[in-house]
Amino acid sequence: MSSYVTRKTPGDTEWFRHDRFGMFIHWGLYSMPSRHEWVKTNERIPEEKYDKYFKYFNPDLYDPKEWARQARAAGMKYVVLTTKHHEGFCMFDSQYTDYKCTNTPAGRDLVREYVDAFRAEGLRIGFYYSLIDWHHPEFPIDNLHPRRDDPDAEEKSKGRDMKKYAEYMRNQVTELLTNYGKIDILWFDFSYSGNTNPNKPWMRGKGKDDWEAEELIATARRLQPGIIIDNRTEIEQDLWTPEQYQPTAWVRHAETGELVTWEACQTFSGSWGYYRDEMTWKSPEMLIQMLINTVSVGGNLLMNVGPTSRGYLDYRAEAALAAYADWMKYNSRSIYGCTMAEPELLALCPNGCKFTQSEDGSRLYIHLYEYPFQYLELQGFAGKVDYAQFLHDGSELLFEENKISHFSEGRTASDNMLVIKLPVVKPKTLVPVIELMLK
Ligand code: GLC
Numbered sequence: 001m002s003s004y005v006t007r008k009t010p011g012d013t014e015w016f017r018h019d020r021f022g023m024f025i026h027w028g029l030y031s032m033p034s035r036h037e038w039v040k041t042n043e044r045i046p047e048e049k050y051d052k053y054f055k056y057f058n059p060d061l062y063d064p065k066e067w068a069r070q071a072r073a074a075g076m077k078y079v080v081l082t083t084k085h086h087e088g089f090c091m092f093d094s095q096y097t098d099y100k101c102t103n104t105p106a107g108r109d110l111v112r113e114y115v116d117a118f119r120a121e122g123l124r125i126g127f128y129y130s131l132i133d134w135h136h137p138e139f140p141i142d143n144l145h146p147r148r149d150d151p152d153a154e155e156k157s158k159g160r161d162m163k164k165y166a167e168y169m170r171n172q173v174t175e176l177l178t179n180y181g182k183i184d185i186l187w188f189d190f191s192y193s194g195n196t197n198p199n200k201p202w203m204r205g206k207g208k209d210d211w212e213a214e215e216l217i218a219t220a221r222r223l224q225p226g227i228i229i230d231n232r233t234e235i236e237q238d239l240w241t242p243e244q245y246q247p248t249a250w251v252r253h254a255e256t257g258e259l260v261t262w263e264a265c266q267t268f269s270g271s272w273g274y275y276r277d278e279m280t281w282k283s284p285e286m287l288i289q290m291l292i293n294t295v296s297v298g299g300n301l302l303m304n305v306g307p308t309s310r311g312y313l314d315y316r317a318e319a320a321l322a323a324y325a326d327w328m329k330y331n332s333r334s335i336y337g338c339t340m341a342e343p344e345l346l347a348l349c350p351n352g353c354k355f356t357q358s359e360d361g362s363r364l365y366i367h368l369y370e371y372p373f374q375y376l377e378l379q380g381f382a383g384k385v386d387y388a389q390f391l392h393d394g395s396e397l398l399f400e401e402n403k404i405s406h407f408s409e410g411r412t413a414s415d416n417m418l419v420i421k422l423p424v425v426k427p428k429t430l431v432p433v434i435e436l437m438l439k
Helices: 014-019 047-056 064-073 110-120 153-157 162-178 213-223 284-296 315-334
Strands: 021-025 078-084 124-130 185-189 263-267 300-305 353-358 363-368 375-378 385-390 399-401 418-421 433-438
Touching: 014 300, 064 110, 064 315, 078 110, 078 185, 110 124, 124 162, 162 185, 162 213, 263 284, 284 300, 284 315, 284 353, 300 315, 315 363, 315 433
Parallel strands: 021 078, 021 300, 078 124, 124 185, 263 300
Antiparallel strands: 353 363, 363 433, 375 418, 385 433, 399 418
16 A cells, blocks of 8 residues: 555545546636636726627537547546636526626526536536636725726725625535535635735735635535535645646645645646637647656646637647547556555656556556666666566566676676666657556
8 A cells, every 4th residue: 555645634535636637627708819818807808898708708619528528538537617717707507697608699507518518428527616706896906806907996996895705606606516416626716815015005915814715615515525625715625736837746734744635737838718829838748747747746637728719629729638548548557546656666766767656556657758778777676576568558578687688798787676678669659658566
């Protein structure tokens, strides 16, 4: 058994750590301007102008079954959709607002279709819910708000009642966790109470007290007891969520130093929402390495797609998912149920390789980032390995221990060396994996 113990939290995180790989979906009105999901505030777009998107939002090609099929093929085991992002627009039929998809040409509950489709493909269902809301009339004009530079911003913000907004959130979270069956993840986003504008002291950031986060969380737990909740309300829950960077070590609790359940969230390109002209798309190799790197330090990866406003995944997103599908079809055994290799093995990891190890400790996976010619030398491994094979095709890999015949004169096998003989040409898989059955 793995010797790593993660901090206990209220939600059911065991399946989550096993499954390792999920799909994030950022979809909303911002898919129409397709200039980042923050476009409303980045460009200070007034409500009347933003209403154009509401008026014309018509995802006529929305086919969540197709999304779900691609997610499953990519090896993703769970999914998290933006039911409401910072713009405030609701992708579900809420009775607490008119600002929802059912009142646009879309004319139907998009969250319902999403839930049904992904559930049918066997994925666990998550909801992202934005704490920030740039549409709600009671949400104060603060330093992230689209109206922050208006000359009468202070005037307009006066009388806005955060308590009413907090209640609105509780009502909506109640709807989301009541009307759609079992929900496994609730992903709140985000708090920034430390962020205050020195020139406009009334323009304060928001945190747990503003959200009435304690009550919000209690509501969610009452409705869905095992649900996994992230830490972004400013009240620590089940999930630590490093964003747009890859931790190089297992994430630890800031005070106790315990290992925690964590999930890196990442994008295929430089935006969460569909951004037509953004060109920094990650290469297939990078995408696969990001998944391996994450699991190699005990984390999960939540990889994002930003569907178009017509409701399909554009060709670049499809290609990125296909890269995962090609690799995961043959190599997922080094991901599911795997974690950081035991310290004594990790210390022996050769250059150009990344380890993961099965939870039960019986198998070690060596991911070959730099394909070696023609031998992989594993110092300290003699006597540890029962059998070795490539994971993608289950073909045996021969190895020698201590006595190493490929060495030319002048070099002898140092103690405990195990050498695996590899084919000269790298197998046709982006990152080949060696599976070692340990003794
Ligand atoms: C950030 C952004 C947001 C995105 C999220 C995903 O907090 O505000 O646009 O949804 O990260 O992690």
